[in-house]
Structures are given as structure tokens and as C-alpha cells.
Amino acid sequence: MTGACNTFFRLPELLASLAPFLSRSDLIHLARTSHDINAICIPLFWHSLDLQNFALLTRLIDSPDGQRAFRDNIEFIQEVAWRPEFSWFYFHSLWSYLNLKPPEALRSVLIDSALLHEDWGNMPSTPCDSLVPLPPLLRLTRLDVSMIGIPRVKLSPEPPRYHPGSHIHHHMWLIRLNCVTLTHLHLDQFDIRSFRVARDVCRTISQLCHLRTFRLGLYANQLITRPVLKALYFSCPSSLVDLDFSRLGFSVLTTPSIDPEMEHCPVVETLALPYVGGLSSGIQNIIEDIGQLCPLLSSVSFPSTCLGVHLMRVMEVIPAGRLKAISSCYTNGLDTPRISLALVRHSISLRQIEWTYSSQIESAVIQAVLTTCRNLQVFRVNDLGDMGTGGLLLAHAVEREWVCKGIRELEMQLSITSDGRSPAYMDDPSKATWTDDHHRHWEDLGMLYTQIGSLTHLQVLSLASVGWFSMGSDSPNRGYALSPLQTHLPGLLALEDVATGQIGYLEKFAGLLWLKELRGSFAWTNKDAVVRMGEREVDWFVEHLPALKVATFEHGNDCELLSMLRARRPGLLLRDKSPFFEFFAGK
Numbered sequence: 135m136t137g138a139c140n141t142f143f144r145l146p147e148l149l150a151s152l153a154p155f156l157s158r159s160d161l162i163h164l165a166r167t168s169h170d171i172n173a174i175c176i177p178l179f180w181h182s183l184d185l186q187n188f189a190l191l192t193r194l195i196d197s198p199d200g201q202r203a204f205r206d207n208i209e210f211i212q213e214v215a216w217r218p219e220f221s222w223f224y225f226h227s228l229w230s231y232l233n234l235k236p237p238e239a240l241r242s243v244l245i246d247s248a249l250l251h252e253d254w255g256n257m258p259s260t261p262c263d264s265l266v267p268l269p270p271l272l273r274l275t276r277l278d279v280s281m282i283g284i285p286r287v288k289l290s291p292e293p294p295r296y297h298p299g300s301h302i303h304h305h306m307w308l309i310r311l312n313c314v315t316l317t318h319l320h321l322d323q324f325d326i327r328s329f330r331v332a333r334d335v336c337r338t339i340s341q342l343c344h345l346r347t348f349r350l351g352l353y354a355n356q357l358i359t360r361p362v363l364k365a366l367y368f369s370c371p372s373s374l375v376d377l378d379f380s381r382l383g384f385s386v387l388t389t390p391s392i393d394p395e396m397e398h399c400p401v402v403e404t405l406a407l408p409y410v411g412g413l414s415s416g417i418q419n420i421i422e423d424i425g426q427l428c429p430l431l432s433s434v435s436f437p438s439t440c441l442g443v444h445l446m447r448v449m450e451v452i453p454a455g456r457l458k459a460i461s462s463c464y465t466n467g468l469d470t471p472r473i474s475l476a477l478v479r480h481s482i483s484l485r486q487i488e489w490t491y492s493s494q495i496e497s498a499v500i501q502a503v504l505t506t507c508r509n510l511q512v513f514r515v516n517d518l519g520d521m522g523t524g525g526l527l528l529a530h531a532v533e534r535e536w537v538c539k540g541i542r543e544l545e546m547q548l549s550i551t552s553d554g555r556s557p558a559y560m561d562d563p564s565k566a567t568w569t570d571d572h573h574r575h576w577e578d579l580g581m582l583y584t585q586i587g588s589l590t591h592l593q594v595l596s597l598a599s600v601g602w603f604s605m606g607s608d609s610p611n612r613g614y615a616l617s618p619l620q621t622h623l624p625g626l627l628a629l630e631d632v633a634t635g636q637i638g639y640l641e642k643f644a645g646l647l648w649l650k651e652l653r654g655s656f657a658w659t660n661k662d663a664v665v666r667m668g669e670r671e672v673d674w675f676v677e678h679l680p681a682l683k684v685a686t687f688e689h690g691n692d693c694e695l696l697s698m699l700r701a702r703r704p705g706l707l708l709r710d711k712s713p714f715f716e717f718f719a720g721k
Contacts, residue, residue: 180210186280191220201227201266208269212315215278218301224268225304231267270311276318279305281325281353298353299331306338318347325353332362336369345371349378349406372401380406380435402428404459406435425451432483433459442467442494449476456480461488468495474502486512493517493524500546501530503538510538514545516598525549525600532581541589545596545653550579554601554621554655556662563637576637579625583642590645593681596653599623619689621655622662629670638666640674650683657689658696667695676702683707 185191194200216224281298302324309316319342326332339348348370352358363379370377405428407420421444424431434448434457445462446469457480477484484507489495495515503513504526517524525547551557559572568576586595598618628638643649658667672695675682688696688708696708 176207177210180207182213182276183211183215185214185216185220186278188219191216195220195223198266201268205266205268208271209273211271212273213276214271214274215280217280217283218298219283221279221305222301223265225301225308227265227268228270230265231269234267271308272311273315274308274312275315277309277312277316278318278320279322281323298325299328302326302331303334306334309338310341313341313343315344316342317344319345320347320349322349322351323353324350325356326358326362327356332358332365336365339366339369340371342371344373346373347376347378347404348374349376374402375430376404376433377402378404378406378435401430403430404433405431421448421451424448429453432456433486434461435459436462436465441465442469442473446472446476449473449480452480454479455483458483459486460484461486461490463491465489465492466494468499470496470498470502473499474506477502477506481506482509484510486510487514488512489515491516495524497525497527497530497549500526501533504536505534506537508537508539510541512543513538513541514543514596516545516547525598528575528578528582531585532578536585536588539589540591542591543594544586544589544592545594547598547600548582548623549600550582550624551599552602554599554616556622556624560624560637560666563635565637576625580639580642583626583639587642587645590647592646592649594651594653595646595649596651597623597655599655618655619657619686620660622657622660623655624662625666627656627658627663627671628666629674631670636666640671644678646679648681649679650681652679652682652685654686656686658687659689659693664693664695669695669698671695672698672702675699
């Protein structure tokens with residue numbers, strides 16, 4: 135078989151190109167097919183290790199055979215993600231290895247005295263004799279470190295008590311060993327309030343001459359001082375193209391100029407700004423600096439205190455046709471004409487727009503995005519301030535054609551009816567009592583669902599119908615906003631049937647063959663859905679949307695339709711566990 139395959143294509147190149155799409159079990163099965171394929175698959179299997187997966191790291195720690203396999207294949211490991219549950223174990227196994235080797239055998243590994251110093255690495259003078267010695271990782275190109283968690287492994291003899299600061303020093307030592315190969319470094323939940331720790335982090339980062347992506351997040355919403363932030367910026371190598379400090383908190387109430395820092399990172403393409411407490415007009419200076427000092431910038435992420443005027447300005451200072459991604463939290467006050475012009479400037483280049491937890495995002499702005507940005511792949515806009523208002527108006531949704539035909543993820547709110555439910559005229563499916571306005575509204579609904587159904591590359595679709603429950607004029611409270619699980623998308627979940635007089639637009643979604651997640655106002659247990667659905671709709675969802683894995687069909691009491699769907703699509707998750715919808719569901 136192997137010889138025949140090699141006649142037509144090269145197996146190493148083929149398997150290497152397929153590796154990103156294969157699971158670890160797939161690679162294991164392939165490795166067992168022949169000796170030649172085994173020799174190709176083993177390096178691919180060990181290339182990337184996700185040891186933040188608790189089940190995987192537990193199996194590895196509990197298995198001496200697994201540790202020996204880790205040791206024997208360590209030369210193939212280039213990408214690692216881990217937490218203290220494994221990294222604390224690994225560094226003590228590494229310490230055992232280093233103490234077993236004579237100095238002349240470790241010429242490629244600089245054993246820093248800081249590893250032993252009680253104020254730095256604080257490694258034990260006597261290594262743990264119960265561990266399988268593990269050699270150092272010397273070919274890392276990507277390291278993802280999260281300091282969440284506490285090691286639970288019992289070592290003998292007992293090592294020093296776990297201390298996050300010492301463990302950060304261990305990581306900095308390992309990172310310096312890989313200073314030539316490392317290109318991606320993600321550090322999360324780091325406590326760098328200590329001057330000694332901050333200095334070690336800065337010293338290490340400055341040595342990574344080929345680093346392209348650097349992300350740093352602080353532990354437990356800590357704030358750092360201006361000198362530390364400045365030192366971090368100046369430590370960044372000039373090779374960086376993706377700099378993410380969005381999870382840093384800056385503990386001053388004014389925003390100084392960052393000219394010197396940004397001049398130090400001239401090739402940055404992706405920038406996530408740190409949070410600035412008490413955001414003032416000084417943020418405008420930062421935006422102007424970005425436009426002048428970062429000519430290659432194409433992706434900007436704002437902190438959670440972004441104002442609409444600042445968001446619009448950053449889109450204006452970046453050269454036309456360069457901006458690929460813009461994201462912000464708690465954005466408000468976007469000027470519709472101004473943001474529309476900014477969108478036109480970047481209509482060809484924009485791939486991703488995220489305005490989360492925003493308010494006062496007008497329907498016309500959402501319309502402008504959908505009808506202007508042809509190459510958009512991700513669009514998320516939501517408003518948690520008042521779920522009863524806002525969103526894309528039905529009139530705006532159908533006024534012009536949506537041009538973002540290649541979009542993969544779409545999350546937004548729709549304002550179709552005042553209460554977020556089906557209009558009363560739908561109670562007469564014969565349409566005999568409908569007025570011209572009713573017919574026009576029903577046709578507009580069909581046009582809306584046709585627009586959505588034309589987005590055939592969609593993988594994630596989250597549509598929340600905004601609605602308001604009025605308490606009546608006699609009530610001291612005017613009412614409350616309904617959650618997406620309580621509202622409905624009128625006419626969407628039912629199939630049209632001329633024979634029975636049933637009306638519905640479900641067939642409009644027949645082209646969404648790649649759809650994996652369907653979230654929002656789709657609960658089958660809502661009254662509006664139950665009265666218009668039956669076994670035909672269940673069969674439709676079984677036969678269509680073949681890629682669907684998650685759908686928000688279940689909320690509150692169960693129903694017979696859901697039982698039928700579970701039996702026919704047992705792998706389909708029917709209850710949305712995302713924080714956004716769980717919050718409004720009150721779970």
C-alpha cells in the first residue's frame with residue numbers, strides 16, 4: 135500500500151498537510167498501518183501538546199510509560215500549552231535530569247544560578263528521586279502558559295511549597311533556552327507585582343529575537359504601574375507583529391503619550407491596548423500615535439472603556455484598506471454617518487468586527503456593516519444594557535442586500551416586534567383577515583430570512599429577537615426586557631405546507647450546510663414555536679444542517695418534539711451553555 139501511495143504523492147507532505155484536521159486518535163491509528171507511516175506520524179503526534187486539558191495531563195503524570203514516551207520524543211515537541219498542574223511537575227522532573235548529567239554533557243543548557251536561589255527559582259538541593267527525569271524542551275516555537283491552578287502531585291522528597299513567583303522564574307529560564315526558536319508566547323494569570331518578577335519577565339522577553347506574537351494577562355484583575363508598563367513595551371523585540379496587552383490593568387487616571395513605546399514596535403500588525411483606569415481625553419493622543427507610529431497596524435482591540443468617538447477615530451487614522459479587525463467592549467455613541475464612511479474606507483479589508491456589551495449602536499450602523507463589508511468573516515454586536523430595545527430593525531434588514539456572503543460567525547439582535555414574539559396576524563394562517571400591512575410585514579420577514587439563508591458559509595449563527603414585557607400603566611415598574619430564550623423569530627421555525635395551510639420560512643435556511651452552532655431565540659419550548667411545529671419540522675432538522683452540533687432549542691419544560699429530535703440526532707446539544715444566554719435564562 136505504501137509503495138503504491140508513494141507512486142502518486144509524497145506521504146510526508148500529505149500527512150503534514152492533513153495533520154491540522156486529524157485528531158490524536160486518528161494519528162495513532164495511522165501510525166499503526168505501516169512502519170513508514172509510523173515514522174511520519176510520530177513527530178506529528180508529538181508536535182503540539184495541550185496539557186491544559188486536565189484529563190490528558192493527569193494520565194501523563196500518572197503513567198511512567200507516558201513520561202518515558204514524553205522523554206523519548208521530546209525532540210519533536212514544538213508547541214506546548216500547560217498549567218501549574220503539569221508545569222510544576224515537569225520542572226522538578228527536569229531538575230532531576232539536570233542533576234544526573236555531568237556538566238560537560240549540558241553545554242547546550244545554561245543552568246542559571248537563579249534556579250537555585252531561594253528568592254528566585256528555589257529548586258531543592260536534593261532532586262526528587264521518584265520522578266522520571268525529563269530533558270529540557272529546546273525546540274519550542276509556541277508556549278502557552280496559564281498560572282491558574284495548584285499542583286496536586288506528591289513528590290519525594292517533598293519539594294519546596296508551590297509559589298507562583300518562583301514558578302514564573304522557572305518559566306522565564308525555559309523561555310530563554312528557546313530564545314532563538316520561540317515565535318509565539320502567551321502568558322496568562324501572571325502576578326508581576328513583585329519588582330524581581332517583573333524584571334525577570336522583561337529581561338526574558340527582550341531576548342526573544344524572533345518573537346511575533348506576545349500576549350500577557352495579569353492575575354485576578356491586578357493593576358500595574360506606569361513604569362512596569364513602560365518596561366514591558368521597551369522589552370518587546372522589534373520583530374513583534376501581534377501585541378496583546380488587553381488583559382493588563384493600568385493604575386493611573388490619566389493617559390500619557392506612548393510615542394516612545396510604540397516607536398519600539400514598528401512592525402506591529404495586531405495591537406490589543408491595556409485597560410486604562412478613568413479613561414480621559416488622553417486616549418485621543420494614543421490613537422493619533424498609533425496612526426503615525428504603526429504603519430503596518432491592521433487589527434486593534436480596545437479596552438472595556440472604549441467610547442464611540444475613539445473607535446471611529448482609530449478607523450480613520452489607519453490607512454484606507456488596511457484595517458482587518460476591530461473589537462471593543464462597552465462601546466456607545468457611534469455616529470452613524472461617520473462610522474459608515476469609516477466602514478467604506480476599509481470595506482475590502484475588514485474581516486472581523488466585534489462590539490460586545492455595547493449600547494446605543496443604531497440599527498443603521500449594523501445595516502452599514504452587513505451591506506458594505508464584502509469580505510467580513512466575523513461580526514458580533516450585542517447590547518446587554520437593555521435587551522428590550524436596539525438591534526437591527528426589520529426595515530433596515532431588508533432595505534439592501536447583505537454583501538458579506540463569506541461570513542462565518544454572525545451574532546446580533548433583531549428588532550422585529552415590540553414584544554419579541556409572533557405578531558397577532560399569524561394566528562390566521564389562511565391570511566383571510568390580513569391587512570396590507572400584515573402582508574407587507576410577512577413578506578419582509580421572508581426577505582430577512584432569505585438574507586440570512588444566503589450566507590452559506592455560516593458556522594455560528596446567534597440571533598436574539600429583542601422584546602419587552604410591559605407591566606401596564608398602573609404598575610410602578612414599566613416592565614422588563616425579555617431574554618433571547620423567551621423571545622421568538624416569527625415564522626422561522628415552521629415549514630410552509632399549502633395542503634394544511636401552514637405558513638413558515640424554515641426552508642430559507644436549507645443552504646446553511648456548514649452551520650455548527652445555532653444560538654439565540656430558537657427555543658422549541660416557547661409557545662410561539664410549539665403551536666406551529668410538528669414532526670415535519672423535526673424531520674427537516676434531522677435531514678438538513680448536517681454540521682449542526684449546538685442549538686438553543688431547549689429551555690424550560692421539555693416537549694415531545696425535543697424528545698423526537700434527541701432520538702434522531704443524539705449527538706446534538708440542545709441547551710445553550712454560553713454565559714450570555716445562561717445569564718438571561720437565570721441559570
